[in-house]
Amino acid sequence: MNITKMAKIIYPVSFNTQYVYAYRELNDELRDLIETSGYKNEFTRKYRRSLLMLENLKENCTKQKTFEKLTNEKDLYSIRLKGEKNIRILLTFAKLNKSDIVILLYAFQEKDQKNKSKTSYSKAIEIAHERINDLKKS
Secondary structure (H helix, E strand, O other), X not given: OOHHHEEOEOOOOOEOOOOEEEEOOHXXXXXXXXXXXXXXXXXXXXXXXXXXXXXXXXXXXXXXXXXXXXXXXXXXXXXXXOOOOOEEEEEEEEEEOOEEEEEEEEEEEEOOOOOOOOEOHHHHHHHHHHHHHHHHOO
C-alpha cells in the first residue's frame, strides 16, 4: 500500500491510531457531507464509536451490526452510520509494512427512495475499487 495516498483521521475530530487510516480524500468527503447538515454531533459520536470498534476488534468488528461485509465483494466492508443521514463508509483490511491496518476508502450518503440524488452502493463500490487500485500503485 502506498502510504503517501493515505491520511490520518482528522474530521470531525482527530483520531490517533496506527491501525485505522483514511484514503486521502475521505476527511474532505465527510466534511462536505456533515458540516452543514445539523447532524454533526450525532455523526461524530457514532463515527468515533465505530473507529474505536475498528481499533479494538480489528477484523472481528465485522461481526457487529454497525459493520457489514458487502455482498459479492471479496475485501470490501461498510460502516453503517444510520440516522438523519444514512452515511456509509467503505473500507478494506490490508497490510502496511507487514502490519495489519484498515483503510477507510469512501464516504457517502446512501441513496434511498425519497432522495435519489445521493450515491448508490454500486457507484460507491466502483469508487472504492478505484481507490484500492490507486493505493496499490507505487
